[in-house]
Amino acid sequence: MSSSAGRGLVLVAEDEAAIAELAAMYLTRDGFGVHIESDGLAALAAVRRLRPVAVVLDIGLSGMDGIEICKTMRTDGDWTPVLFVTARDDELDRLLGLEIGADDYLTKPFSPRELAARVRTVLRRSAGSLPPAETYSAGGTRVDVIRRRVWAGEAEIALTSTEFDLLAHLLRRPGQVFTREQLLSSVWGYSASAGTRTVDVHIAQLRAKLGDESPLRTVRGIGYSADGG
Structure with missing residues (x-):
């Protein structure tokens, strides 16, 4: 059909x-x-x-x-x-x-x-959907929001649109800890009732793609943050 x-x-x-x-x-x-x-x-x-x-x-x-x-x-x-x-x-x-x-x-x-x-x-x-902004970086990861491009070290990394928006959201506020519910609302636009495990899935995918350059940090019992640049 x-x-x-x-x-x-x-x-x-x-x-x-x-x-x-x-x-x-x-x-x-x-x-x-x-x-x-x-x-x-x-x-x-x-x-x-x-x-x-x-x-x-x-x-x-x-x-x-x-x-x-x-x-x-x-x-x-x-x-x-x-x-x-x-x-x-x-x-x-x-x-x-x-x-x-x-x-x-x-x-x-x-x-x-x-x-x-x-x-x-x-x-x-x-x-x-992200507004134009400066390039964000943390550790060995760099995000160009205007061109929607990401580098881990010297290598450019291909991300889905959701992975990109999640990474950029965290890198915009280095050191700030976000709960899963906050990320689901800010990045996905969903209420917490939609289920927060999708946040864990996307964090796992980002870490796999960024490898040793990943700035993403798990804050046990709370959520996630990105290390400061």
Whole structure:
């Protein structure tokens, strides 16, 4: 199934037909076109063929699972925003240590209205929602907010729009400790009721990408901060 609309095409890769159709209905109401695939290999082919503005990606697809699809996209240099849908907590646990480059996560069962809202949010971020500002640096990490580029040491690092916004938010206020709830509100635009584990996932991904140059610090029992430059 596919449809077209003015806000761009969203690929929904979901093997439960009822969930896929409901997601498509709400995304269509929001003005998006929607293309649905139920198989992982077909979904990856659709990403390459259709070049959607965003991908809603179920982890548990047949043929090729969602994590492998996302990793393949990033290896190909495709940084289209990806929102993962997970069926179980252990799937979310599986994401925690992986450098996969996803932009957001939802756990089933979820509200299709919430799904549509999160797609809108990741697209706003990928379009560049941060205001122009000076370059921020801490340790061996440097962030150019205007050009949305990041370096760890001498190496330029590719980040998702969400990873970039999270890193820049922390580096803007070096030494300040943010709770997960504060980060979820400021960077994602969600209330704490949306769940804060996605913050941990993105911090883990940033640390994996920045390596020894990472300035990110965990403050036990509170949240996260960035070391001063």
